[in-house]
Amino acid sequence: MQGSSLLYLIASGSAPTQVVLKKGAITVVLNEKKELIPMRTMTDWRVCIDYRRLNDATRKDHFPLPFIDQMLERLAGHEFYCFLDGMSEYFQIPIAPEDQAKTTFTCPFATFAYRRIPFGLCNAPATFQRCMMAIFDRLVGEIMEVFMDDFRFMETPSLIVSITWNSF
Secondary structure, eight states, X not given: OTTSSXXXXXXXXXXXXXXXXXXXEEEEEEOTTSOEEEEEEEEEEEEEEOOHHHHHHSOOOOOOOOOHHHHHHHHTTOXXXXXXXXXXXXXXXXXXXXXXXXXXXXXXXXXXXXXBOOTTOTTHHHHHHHHHHHXXXXXXXXXXXXXXXXXXXXXXXXXXXXXXXXXX
């Protein structure tokens, strides 16, 4: 990862890190009484960075996130719809060079800083939502809804839309 555009090596300063089990899907298993019970599987390891001190010192961005129940209401009545999940969404947005050192964390062999927004920063959800609303402004409410990294597309019988990436 050190050679990637996501992280770079830095000399000092650091937020604490913790390695935890990553929660997986819920599956059904038999217990000792031969009963079926739901159980969440632990599938992988995740490194968590404790940005509480940085978040306490950060001026909060109060960009409104949409209410999920209102978004689902707008989907009702459509014959077809599609849900897409954006992966690693925050990692797509660069951090200003003067603020990158604030994201430092230490691994066993070195200290790194992020070049792009990591998970755990208090303004990351609002920043990403604002970015998505700006990109998809003409389409939101017409044929799609955006909630963080979840994209919902719906058919609209009276509207035939041809979307090309060049139109963005």
